Amino acid sequence: MADAMKQTGQEASNAAYGPPPVIGPGHTFASVTEKIASIVLRKGTKRGWMVGFGLSFLGMLMMLNTITYLVFKGIGIWGNNTTVGWAFDIINFVWWIGIGHAGTLISAILLLMRQSWRTSINRFAEAMTLFAVACAGLFPALHTGRPWLDYWLFPYPNTMGMWPNFRSPLMWDVFAVSTYATVSALFWFIGLIPDLATLRDRATSKIRKVIYGMLALGWRGSTRHWSRYETAYLLLAGLSTPLVLSVHTIVSFDFSIGIIPGWHATIFPPYFVAGAIYAGFAMVLTLGIPIRKYYGLDDFITNRHLRNMAKVMLATGLIVGYGYAMEAFFAWYSANTYEAYMYKNRTTGPYWYIYWLLILCNIAVPQLLWIKKYRESTVMLFVISMFINVGMWLERFVIIVTSLHRDFLPSAWTMYTPTVFDFTMFFGTIGFFLTLMFLFIRILPMISIYEMRTMVPEAKLKSEAHASPDKPAMPPAGGPQESPA
């Protein structure tokens, strides 16, 4: 809190000079590079990291055990049943895919829109995207009865002369998600190249030099390199942009193409995309706030970043709320028995508490973001983002399970009860995700060094030297400001 207070004070003093900066005062090229690279290149590993990584790794082991048992025994170890054919598996899939949306949005769309504040969060948001997509991908791959035959979903030449069914939204999913995963990985990796070169140059040990050297693909930082690099990066940003919209649109088709009341809705694509961005930003905050605190990155991930993300969440949250309202409206307006019952069952049926918890988490609590004080408070933002993470999971539960468990013929209605393996699989993927996150922050620069360098006043000074002479010449080069960590 004390840090926050201090920051607020600093920003207030900067307010006189235009919008608050996206980087703390007093930074130079050298200090930025030093600060970010040192997290990766320092000798020895911090105890806190070890503990966090250890716990996450245990979670990942739990997931691996579950998967092994699952493949040997069959997905009957989960709680899915004849009526509720999809449950935790697809809930988790959609949840993780949703989380995976913030990265690309921040990297690509905000880049194209020249939102310079994205710079300090894009790298780890992209990493988060990638890891979330990896977690998401596990579920459709493993939720099938015979996972060893999953490759049949790909259109490959085969002796059976069989194509997949191009009418099936699951088929579209395969393309959408695999494209998204590929493009996100490429985008992330390309963004890393200049920084990998920096690490190569700064590394002291031989092994690091070799590994970072190979990953840097011979980057020398020549003007030609930079020119081609910028073009490639922009092109990829252009390529990723439609993906932000398409992936969750297509994931929403899994439901809206179906005929089940509660699935069959035209509002799903926009409402799912907004939900995904909502979830993604919540997750960025959930991860970003502790990392910023732990590594003392307050200067790079400033309160302005947090505030902006809070505003995005508030906006997308309202879109999601509109989606819920429209579901209710159409249940009534369509005069369709099944739709009406679906909504009634959601709100008052046996899973009523899930629905109202969802409203609490996704609609009620985030309204606190209207209040400036809460947008400024890291603690409040963290708490609210956790609410949204939970709420978005509940939203998928409501859509998938409560729609299926009571659909058309009452004779088939039933309840869904998860088993212990549903939970070990879900929490296991969280462990897997965090394991990857911990590895990422340890071995790769979690904030883009070269892009941050463009943020320091030095850069501005050099590029605008003659355009704005009235800017004060800011601190002299050198004098890296080590964080207390």
Place this chain on the structure above:
Amino acid sequence: MSRRDLYENLAEIRAQLGDKRGREFWRSLDEIAETEEFREILHREFPPQAHEWNDPVGRRNFLKLMSASLALAGLTGCTVQPKEHLVPYVQPPDNMTPGLPQMYATAFALGGVAEGLLVKTYDGRPTKIEGNPDHPSSLGAASALAQGSVLQLYDPDRSQTLGYIGDTRAWGEFLNEIRAAVDAQRAKQGRGLRLLTETVASPTLGAQIKSLLADLPEAKWIQYDAGSGDGPRLGAQMAFGQFVNTVYKIENADVILSLDADFLTQGPGALRYAREFSRKRSVVDGRNEMSRLYVAESMLTPTGAKADHRLPVRSVDIEALARAIAVKAGALSGDAPQLSADAEKWAAAVAADLKNHNGKCAVIAGEHQSPAVHAIAHALNNTLGNAGQTVVYTDPIEESPINQIEALRELVADMNSERVELLIILGGNPVYTAPADLQFLDALRKIPLRVHLSLYNDETSEYCQWHVPEAHYLEAWGDARAFDGSVSVIQPVIEPLYNGKSAYEVMAVLLNKAGQTGLDLVRDYWKSKIKGDFETVWRKALHDGVIPDTALPAKTVSLKGDWASALKPLEAATGIEIVFRPDPSVWDGRFSNLGWMQELPKPITKLTWDNAALMSPATAVAKLNLAPEGKPYEANGKMIEIEHGGRKISAPAWVVPGHAADSITLALGYGRTRAGAVATGIGYDAYKLRTADAPGMAAGVKVTVSGGRYDLASTQSHFAIDGLEERQIIRTASLEEYKKDAGALFHPFHKHDPPKEMSLYPHYEYNGYAWGMVIDMNSCVGCNACVVACHAENNIPVVGKEMVRRKREMHWLRIDTYFHGSIDNPQTYFQPMLCQHCEQAPCEVVCPVNATVHDAEGLNVQVYNRCVGTRYCANNCPYKVRRFNYLLYNDYDTPSLKLQRNPEVSVRSRGVMEKCTYCVQRIMHAKIESEKENRKIRDGEIVTACQQTCPADAIVFGDVNDPESRVSKLRKEPRNYGVLAEIGVRPRTTYLGELRNPNSELGSTGQHREGHNG
């Protein structure tokens, strides 16, 4: 692969041999080819131990399995291995093509009474039971129990060795000992010999027993059958002074009154009665008359569900109601007993309606009702002029009708006074089924020598020195009378798997004719009876499944003048009553080790794997406080304790809409202690409360709530539904409404089917056949026969209670039950639900790998090999008829169960989706036949398994492209509608809405706008 093929493939075998390298030896040609068959032979060296466990394999089961393996592995050395012929047919038998099934006529006896069957066998393996169209009791249908009995043949838990106090003995040793014992009895005229059998309606066996009794005049023969009551026998005695067999002509009856009789699904002749009933109520082809059915009963039965007016009344109060109706109809003089206002009104209307239909009505008393009720029913039928019209009397079909309970009581007394020296029990399980107060077991142990012949080494075998494994009816010769007296020869279709002996063969031993085979015995008996050329008649009888001219002639009996004087004064039976009924799936316990039957959802309750204490919502809420007001279903599974006659049992409660108040129905057949791996220890044992004085029902029991819960597995959840009316899944009307405007109620304006063009995807063109099905809900009696037929035909796995509880049962066909109206006396509707083969099938669109596709004849085909198991199709199915193999449900390990499987249907493995195929294997079979003859498939040539066995003829299958086909004509009926057709899936299976024929005097029952689901 048959051995014949094997030898034809010698070239291939040589090639395989050529590939072998090094020290690889082979033992026979079979092994080289690595055929299933060879493995089969290898397996048979060891008795099969693996079963479907009731619960997942736990430590206890594992230990049991291991110890059994050890024990039985030792035993195999003692038995002679069956002969294995390794030579192919030089000249194959006529009409036999390997791989093509053959049908043999035989019969299945329950309570001694025969049901004519055809058994489908593949290369000598019986795989499926169907009804025999030439048999008067079957007319082509087979009951659920009869169909399940084929699994009993292969039950790995069947008794496999002859034993003396646990030791394995040879048949010869048994012969010596039993002969000595009988000879000893012969010296004393058989004074110490008792023979205990189940009800015998087999002429041959009857003659054998009678001849033994003639030899040993002081020996006694006792018959005891827990599944049927003494009421019919004693009631006839009361009314006519003699035993008679009553046959109903339902097709002649315009008004039927059932007094606690579930005549459509249980008891002798049920299949026939269901057929006649449905014909009488068939409102198709312009016919618009139906009979009217009144049912008074305690537990809601399928018959009660079909009633136009049903009165829930305690079983003990049925007599009062019957007397009131008899008084009003003029069959009984004196004062009518006091009834409640509802019952009074009901009785008056029924009596008036009966009187209006003199000679065209029938009163049917329930098998388990008291003799008095039967006598009153006889009196009513006689007074109303039904005798000879709708009710026909014949001589008894039983060989020797007796008061079974009294006979058993006498036997126990004899045993206790140590007058019995040798007891021979042929079939049955009296230690388990005898009335509790007789203390049968204690008495049994006083007998020096006890012999038990039975299919299983069961509760009774445990206490008999000699246990003889019984041959299954598909393994042994025999004969039995059907409900009308027609005799069927029970023809074996397979050699005894475990050297079992039939009751006939054991009787031959007692008669010192041990060398005679079952075939000799039955043939010799009939040789003396059949007139004309014996061989011709005999062969025809075997082929047709019924011996000609053996149906018993109708006989005229007259009511005793003073019959009414035998009626005891009515006692006011207060308090809660308990009613004992054989379980609809496992009967008196004899089918309890069959996974199919355990998993078969019982009619109305939809319970599987357990019995429960069935009670009315009012009793559960108001009387026992098991559930809060308005939420009676919360009582389900709560434990209660029932005390009667000083004995106590604990049972889980289950609320049944329409059950009579203050009445609890207990199903027999559960709580067994020695039944096999499937059945031991499941459910509670209701026999513990059943006394000799009140074998059918008892009032004034003490019921306490013991607290605690028990998890019951039901396949249909229970809850009130709003808007069920709106869904119009069940469309129904009264006959009057139908006559006024046939179509209106079945096609409400807001439920129109969307036009064909209203679809994103193009429509399929069907140029050849287009298969379709129509199910007449007016006919369906909810008897479950189709569910078992589907199970047997399509190799559907049994998943066990835990999986049913998790809602993963695999039945391709289920019978949905819906209630309408007040929860205390609702109207009940059955709707068989199976894949609807939609023309715009939602499942086909969403499968990513094209594993479910449309074929050129409109079938929605599931390709198991292609299925990866995303379950998207099942989610998107509005009927929820798709079934997913969440785990490996099919038993891949038990060798004997493999023999039962239908070779024409794949055995599905884990991870694939499955569902009704419209019996595509039968369609293909007909197609091949028709193409061989270069013609189109004839209407009615393809009969699906469910259709084939339906006693009510409710299911019709055929080509909807052919305007002349039966199914096309039914689809034009005004009652025809598609369930959920308004969502645009265009189902190929359609339903004919149900009609009821209410009596205007009673008003239409329960037309409240409230639905609930059970």
